[in-house]
Amino acid sequence: MVETQTETTAITEVEKPARLFVSVSPHVKSAETINKIMWTVVACLMPPLILSVFIFGFQTLIITVISVASCVATEAISQKLLHRPVTVKDGSAVITGVLLAYIIPPGVPYWMPILGAVMAIFVTKVLMGGIGFNIFNPALIGRAFLVATYPVAMTSAWLLPIRDASIFKYMGTGVDAITTATPLYVLKHYGIGAVIEKFGSLASIYGNFFIGWRPGCIGETSAFLLIIGGLFLIYKKYITWHIPVSVIVSVGFFTWVFGGEKLFTGNPLLAVLSGGVILGAFFMATDYVTSPNQKAGQLFFGAGIGALTVLIRLKGGYPEGVCYAILLMNTLTPAIDQWFKPRRFAPQPQEGAQK
Amino acid sequence: MAAETLATFPKGGIHPKESKELTEKLPVEVMPPPSQVRLFLKQHAGAPCRVSVKKRVMTTPSEERLFLKRHAGDLYQLLVKKKDKVFEGDLVGSVEKGLGANLHASLSGTLEGVENVQHPMVGKAPALVISADPEAEPRSYSSVDWKKFSREELIARIKDAGIVGLGGAGFPAHAKLTLGPDVKVDTLILNGAECEPYLTSDHRIMVEHPHDIIEGAKIILKILGIDYCAIGIENNKPDAIEALNRAIAQDTSKNGYKIAVKPLKVKYPQGSADQIMQSLTGRVRPAGARSSAIGIIVQNVYTTKAIYDAVAFGKPFYERVVTIAGKGIKRPANLMVKVGTSLADIVDYLGGTTPDLVKVVIGGPMMGFSVSTFDIPITKTTSGVLFLTKDEVDTESYYPCIRCGFCLEACPMGLEPNNIGIYVEAGRGAETEQFGIDDCFECGSCAFVCPAKRPLVQFIRLAKMKIRESKKK
Numbered sequence: 054m055v056e057t058q059t060e061t062t063a064i065t066e067v068e069k070p071a072r073l074f075v076s077v078s079p080h081v082k083s084a085e086t087i088n089k090i091m092w093t094v095v096a097c098l099m100p101p102l103i104l105s106v107f108i109f110g111f112q113t114l115i116i117t118v119i120s121v122a123s124c125v126a127t128e129a130i131s132q133k134l135l136h137r138p139v140t141v142k143d144g145s146a147v148i149t150g151v152l153l154a155y156i157i158p159p160g161v162p163y164w165m166p167i168l169g170a171v172m173a174i175f176v177t178k179v180l181m182g183g184i185g186f187n188i189f190n191p192a193l194i195g196r197a198f199l200v201a202t203y204p205v206a207m208t209s210a211w212l213l214p215i216r217d218a219s220i221f222k223y224m225g226t227g228v229d230a231i232t233t234a235t236p237l238y239v240l241k242h243y244g245i246g247a248v249i250e251k252f253g254s255l256a257s258i259y260g261n262f263f264i265g266w267r268p269g270c271i272g273e274t275s276a277f278l279l280i281i282g283g284l285f286l287i288y289k290k291y292i293t294w295h296i297p298v299s300v301i302v303s304v305g306f307f308t309w310v311f312g313g314e315k316l317f318t319g320n321p322l323l324a325v326l327s328g329g330v331i332l333g334a335f336f337m338a339t340d341y342v343t344s345p346n347q348k349a350g351q352l353f354f355g356a357g358i359g360a361l362t363v364l365i366r367l368k369g370g371y372p373e374g375v376c377y378a379i380l381l382m383n384t385l386t387p388a389i390d391q392w393f394k395p396r397r398f399a400p401q402p403q404e405g406a407q408k
Numbered sequence: 409m410a411a412e413t414l415a416t417f418p419k420g421g422i423h424p425k426e427s428k429e430l431t432e433k434l435p436v437e438v439m440p441p442p443s444q445v446r447l448f449l450k451q452h453a454g455a456p457c458r459v460s461v462k463k464r465v466m467t468t469p470s471e472e473r474l475f476l477k478r479h480a481g482d483l484y485q486l487l488v489k490k491k492d493k494v495f496e497g498d499l500v501g502s503v504e505k506g507l508g509a510n511l512h513a514s515l516s517g518t519l520e521g522v523e524n525v526q527h528p529m530v531g532k533a534p535a536l537v538i539s540a541d542p543e544a545e546p547r548s549y550s551s552v553d554w555k556k557f558s559r560e561e562l563i564a565r566i567k568d569a570g571i572v573g574l575g576g577a578g579f580p581a582h583a584k585l586t587l588g589p590d591v592k593v594d595t596l597i598l599n600g601a602e603c604e605p606y607l608t609s610d611h612r613i614m615v616e617h618p619h620d621i622i623e624g625a626k627i628i629l630k631i632l633g634i635d636y637c638a639i640g641i642e643n644n645k646p647d648a649i650e651a652l653n654r655a656i657a658q659d660t661s662k663n664g665y666k667i668a669v670k671p672l673k674v675k676y677p678q679g680s681a682d683q684i685m686q687s688l689t690g691r692v693r694p695a696g697a698r699s700s701a702i703g704i705i706v707q708n709v710y711t712t713k714a715i716y717d718a719v720a721f722g723k724p725f726y727e728r729v730v731t732i733a734g735k736g737i738k739r740p741a742n743l744m745v746k747v748g749t750s751l752a753d754i755v756d757y758l759g760g761t762t763p764d765l766v767k768v769v770i771g772g773p774m775m776g777f778s779v780s781t782f783d784i785p786i787t788k789t790t791s792g793v794l795f796l797t798k799d800e801v802d803t804e805s806y807y808p809c810i811r812c813g814f815c816l817e818a819c820p821m822g823l824e825p826n827n828i829g830i831y832v833e834a835g836r837g838a839e840t841e842q843f844g845i846d847d848c849f850e851c852g853s854c855a856f857v858c859p860a861k862r863p864l865v866q867f868i869r870l871a872k873m874k875i876r877e878s879k880k881k
Contacts, residue, residue: 074767074803075780077866079852080794081424081605081773082802085859087810143807185808185860346813346826397822397844398419398682399695 087184090291091144097282098151098336101272104265108214109159113271116159116166121150123170131179145184149173152192152337155272156329156376157199160210165203169195189383190340193376200376208371211235211268233268236327237372245320255323262326273329283335292339295351300334301325303359311367330362333375343383350393357382414643416673417683420820422853424605424676424774426644427800430733430740431608436616438744439757441546445515445748446525446535449501451788452509452572453579456534457501492519496547497724500536503567509580509788510570511536514726514746516544526784528770528777535785538748549721554623559631562719569718570788571725575599575610575679575708576771578789581715584705585631591700593632597688598625600641600648600709601672601679604772607792609729612742613710614641614648618655621709622667624716629665632705637667638688639709644674676774677851681706683820695847710791730786732758736765736795745786751793752782767801769794774852807860815854815864821847825854829867837867837874845871 105113128146132139141147153169173195181187200207213233236258239248252258252267261267265275273279286292305321312319325331338344338358345354358378365374450456494500494513501511513519520537527533557565567582587593598621602610614621625637641649652669659667670688672678682693684706691702699706707715710729717723726747733740738759745754751768755761769776770784770793786793815825824843831840848868855864 073765073778073780074801075778076767077863077869078769078771078776078778078850079774079856079865080767080769080776080778080796080801082855082861083422083424083857083859085814085857086804086861087807087859090812090859183808185810341810341812344811346811346816395816395819395822395824396419397695397847398820399693399847401695 087145088143091148093289093291094286094336095144095147095151097285098148098155098272100278100282101155101265101275101332102151104275104278105159105271108265108274109212109271110215112163113154113159115163116157116161116271117151117154119163120154120166120170121147123167124150124153124174127170127174128179131175132183135179137179137183140184143184146174146178149178149191149195151272152332153195155332156192156196156270158207158210158269159212159271161203161206165199165206168202169199172198185342187342189380190337190343193337193380193383196376197380200371208238213268214266235268235372236262236323237366240323240327241366241372245323248323255320259322259326262323267327269327270329270332273332276326276331279331279335283331286335286339292335293348293351295348296339296344296355297334299352299355300338300358300362301330303356304330304362305359307360307363308366311363324363324366328362328366328373329375333358333362333379337375338379338382343386345386345389345393347390347393347395350389353393354382354386354389357385414671414673415640415687416675416678417686417820419822420818420853421675421677421683422818422856423674424856426674427605427733427773428608428611428644430606430735431731431742432611432645434608434612434740434742436612436729436742436744439746439749439754441515441540441746442749442753444520444537444539444750445746446523446537446750446785447500447511447514447748448525448527448533448535448785448787449511449522450533451511451578451747453577454507454509454583455503455505457503457508457511493517493541494519494538496544497726499568499724500538503580507580507583509572509578509582510568510724512570512724512726513538514748515540516547517541526779526781528779528784528787528790535748549717549723551720552722554627554716554719557719559633562627562631565719565722566715569714569722569724571711571714571718572788573708574710574714574728574789574791576775576789576791578787581707581711584707585628587632587700592703593700593705594634594636594703595689595705596625596628596632596634596637597684597704597706598637598639598709598712599679599681599684599706600639600645600652601684602645603642603674603676603679604774604776604792605676606733606794607731607772608733608742609731609791610708610710611645611648612729613713614645615651617713618648618651619659620713620716621652622655622659623720624712624714625667626663626665627715627719628705628707628712629667635665637665639667639669640672640678640684640688641669642674642678643671676853677820680820680849680851682849725788728786728788728790730754730790731792732795733792734769734795735797735800736762736768738762747788748785750782751779751784751786754786754793755782755795761795762797764797765795766798766803767794767796769796773801774856775850802861804861806858806862809862810860812859814857814859818853818857820851820853821849823848825864825868828871829862829864832867832871832874837871838878840871841875845875848872 124146125141129139129141173191177191177194178187211233263276267274305325308319308324309321345351361378362374496516498513500513515538517538517540522534523537524532525535563582571581573579685704714725730743730745767778769778809826827843828840850865852865
């Protein structure tokens with residue numbers, strides 16, 4: 054509380070309030086609050102969850118609920134233990150929970166998101182000082198931790214999209230579900246020919262992948278719904294186009310240049326629609342705390358994410374690189390904010406010329 | 409209306425709720441003189457007045473001299489005997505030397521002496537107390553033809569009248585119009601933006617006295633020896649724009665002066681000098697320079713009317729229109745009050761406050777000062793007093809910075825309020841000059857947009873203080 058409450062000593066005879074608030078100006082503020090922004094982001098992330106239930110079955114919902122609940126619980130318990138104010142109501146832990154669930158495969162055992170949540174919230178966020186002080190995107194650290202600890206489950210628990218509308222199909226089957234491979238895995242190890250063989254003609258691949266009808270992490274498959282959510286955030290002015298567009302353009306560009314057998318023969322559209330590019334571009338790279346503030350810096354940041362993603366996809370050990378690309382660029386954010394400063398209104402007097 | 413693109417400034421700015429509907433249609437209402445006024449000796453930028461009255465009431469015996477403590481710690485003399493009679497419009501305080509403005513009695517009555525009175529911004533400050541003589545007749549002024557005056561005489565009349573910048577800064581008007589020999593000015597801007605929410609005093613003056621403003625503009629143009637004047641008005645005051653346009657059209661003695669009304673886009677802080685100069689001329693004032701360095705003089709529209717009253721009627725500035733608004737006052741109004749009238753008297757006159765009043769602000773909600781008592785007199789620069797209820801103000805606690813960058817977008821000066829706040833919280837306020845804190849005029853746009861509700865202006869003031877402290881060492 055900034056305001057100090059002071060007893061009024063008015064000499065007036067008329068009725069007067071018991072006390073008046075006194076504070077430094079401004080005395081009116083915009084209606085936007087952290088809570089409102091965070092819960093709007095949560096709402097924008099809901100359509101892909103609903104779709105995922107129809108694509109992979111009911112357990113995507115269960116995994117997401119477990120992830121959110123453990124993120125919120127981790128934050129509340131750790132803040133209690135550290136004697137800090139409990140801030141779970143602001144919705145940021147819920148976002149972390151949803152995003153963590155969205156970037157793990159749908160076929161993992163149900164206890165796995167709990168470990169990821171502890172890593173994401175306790176280590177990455179609360180220990181760093183809470184909201185506003187984390188260096189890395191919490192959900193991505195949670196995923197990176199799980200990939201490092203349970204590489205088999207995290208890279209093979211993919212499920213085929215359900216075609217017969219039996220949404221309870223994979224319930225409780227865990228890792229032993231009918232596993233498949235992601236398009237990026239097939240592309241990396243067997244080439245574009247194998248992708249077409251497995252997922253149909255290029256035209257139908259574009260269509261299916263755009264809607265979300267493909268193997269992948271829980272919330273990353275539907276470019277369509279993610280873009281709708283992202284556009285809503287842009288419309289609300291909570292994020293700007295700079296980071297999402299630069300990430301997507303950069304992934305497409307570098308894939309086109311280096312992704313084919315020869316230079317300039319890669320397939321940019323396939324690269325953008327597969328993996329976590331759209332989810333990362335709109336919902337993870339745009340995280341306020343871990344992304345640069347200036348528009349120019351944001352373009353640089355997004356372009357860097359795209360370049361690193363393509364580098365990891367083409368030359369690294371993993372088929373997908375969005376997660377690590379964002380985490381690597383997170384480390385550069387303070388430096389980017391130093392490089393790109395706002396342009397001042399007034400021309401500054403020369404050094405030494407001032408009196 | 410023609411599809412003319414409205415002039416505005418490109419960088420930053422915000423759109424707070426205007427909240428002007430409470431008073432914008434209310435004609436100015438004259439409040440009956442209160443039983444007492446208290447006139448601060450410092451109502452303006454510069455040094456406080458030296459108290460003085462005309463010879464006929466001045467007494468010389470040294471034991472009757474009152475000694476007053478000035479804020480800097482030195483003493484100056486009060487050359488007036490207690491219980492002297494003064495008349496409305498009498499000079500009671502004068503500029504001694506340097507920057508300052510004259511002070512006039514706003515009531516006819518008895519001079520009770522000097523008291524330390526609660527000031528809206530600076531704590532307690534010395535003020536002359538005059539109690540009213542209920543029998544006294546209001547003073548009237550007769551007009552003279554101002555065109556016969558020379559430039560020096562015009563400036564002298566403005567100086568005599570004690571006019572200060574009524575937009576808020578309170579810079580003495582005669583000093584602003586007295587230019588050095590090497591200063592070349594080509595444009596006069598009359599600032600009628602009134603971009604602060606709630607405030608409508610300038611608005612009502614423009615609607616009700618457009619001819620006075622145009623005449624005032626011509627006086628200033630004559631003083632400056634130039635012929636171009638642009639009147640900048642935010643587009644949410646169509647009646648003011650129309651009134652001034654009509655007054656210009658009806659004016660038969662233009663003498664070659666080019667006076668034009670320029671509607672401005674509604675965007676806070678459009679009325680800031682830097683922003684309105686850029687909006688209307690495209691010129692940008694270099695950091696640390698005065699506006700005359702880029703060939704422009706900016707005067708508030710109300711100041712311009714006061715200049716007209718002073719020059720054409722010889723009327724000193726001792727009463728003004730104050731917007732009394734907010735949901736916390738029973739009857740909002742645009743009140744013509746005597747300078748020195750207590751808030752308590754105004755509240756009384758307007759029927760009291762509502763039970764849900766939580767904050768009283770002198771000035772606008774973006775840059776005004778909140779006060780904890782009604783025992784505060786109106787000054788020459790008080791454009792409004794807002795009585796705000798819980799649903800109008802923000803009384804929430806604040807969060808850590810989440811680095812959303814909203815403040816960087818909002819800042820019209822291109823500064824980094826986020827980093828200033830973070831540095832201040834880390835106890836490093838003295839190191840914030842790198843973020844451009846010298847350019848900050850505390851418009852409050854950053855704190856307005858902050859979703860974490862951080863008191864950024866408070867952080868900035870603290871940082872400025874720390875910088876001053878560290879420079880002293």
